[in-house]
Amino acid sequence: MNRRGFLASAGAVLSLGVAGRRTERPPDPVVVRVWFSDAAAEREGLEARVDGYLTAALEAAVGAAEIDFAPSPVSLPAEDGRHVLAVHWPAKVVEGAVGVGRVDPVADVNLLVTDGDPREQPAGYARPHVAAVTGAEFIAKMSPVAETPSVVPYSIQSAATQLLLHEVGHALGIGHEHGSAERDGDAVVASPMVGSYLWASRELREKHVSDRNACGRRVPSRTTASERRLRLRYAECAVQALK
Numbered sequence: 001m002n003r004r005g006f007l008a009s010a011g012a013v014l015s016l017g018v019a020g021r022r023t024e025r026p027p028d029p030v031v032v033r034v035w036f037s038d039a040a041a042e043r044e045g046l047e048a049r050v051d052g053y054l055t056a057a058l059e060a061a062v063g064a065a066e067i068d069f070a071p072s073p074v075s076l077p078a079e080d081g082r083h084v085l086a087v088h089w090p091a092k093v094v095e096g097a098v099g100v101g102r103v104d105p106v107a108d109v110n111l112l113v114t115d116g117d118p119r120e121q122p123a124g125y126a127r128p129h130v131a132a133v134t135g136a137e138f139i140a141k142m143s144p145v146a147e148t149p150s151v152v153p154y155s156i157q158s159a160a161t162q163l164l165l166h167e168v169g170h171a172l173g174i175g176h177e178h179g180s181a182e183r184d185g186d187a188v189v190a191s192p193m194v195g196s197y198l199w200a201s202r203e204l205r206e207k208h209v210s211d212r213n214a215c216g217r218r219v220p221s222r223t224t225a226s227e228r229r230l231r232l233r234y235a236e237c238a239v240q241a242l243k
Helices: 003-024 046-062 082-097 136-140 156-171 195-199 202-208 236-242
Strands: 030-036 065-069 109-113 124-127 130-133 151-153 181-184 187-190 227-231
Touching: 030 046, 046 065, 046 136, 046 156, 046 236, 082 109, 082 124, 082 130, 109 156, 124 156, 130 156, 136 156, 156 195, 156 227, 187 195, 195 202, 195 227
Parallel strands: 030 065, 030 109, 109 130, 187 227
Antiparallel strands: 124 130, 151 227, 181 187
């Protein structure tokens, strides 16, 4: 079997297994297993920040979440780039799911965090049950979740942290249409599934952000407010979809 056929068949096996387990035991928490790249694992405080922000957002959305960290880092050919995020990592997860790799995946989300630059595209990637993000350096610099409000000013640190929620949301089955952007005085506040796309180039914004979304509200123009803010919790329509 060629590589594409192997990944497709293994992915189908993984998806079927997930569907069966989630249906049989709906009270189970959503489990996110997190792997760090070799370089990301050197960032002091990263594990606490990933744990704190994912737990806070997921528990508010689905009621119970478990963030599980793999015991050892993953060696990668690079810390960023489409091949690493969208090909290399998903292949490792699928190989582990069918018992031919060292990665031991879980049923819900298998997340890779690398030390790549989140200002370079692609900064993240996701497919069902698999996600990858860059930005470990900046996530580690965020203040502890207990000291941070759910809406924060836009910065590289907050954007990289929100990217965790964005890609995990995709891995759990929600899309950009489950995001919201709202006016709050002189600011526009973007939720995780819209996120930084709101202030991206016109081409990217039009591709990923619609005028109306599943939350039933119009997305305001980025030019109508002087301040950018990011919400570190999922929008109401995302919560309904996740439940």
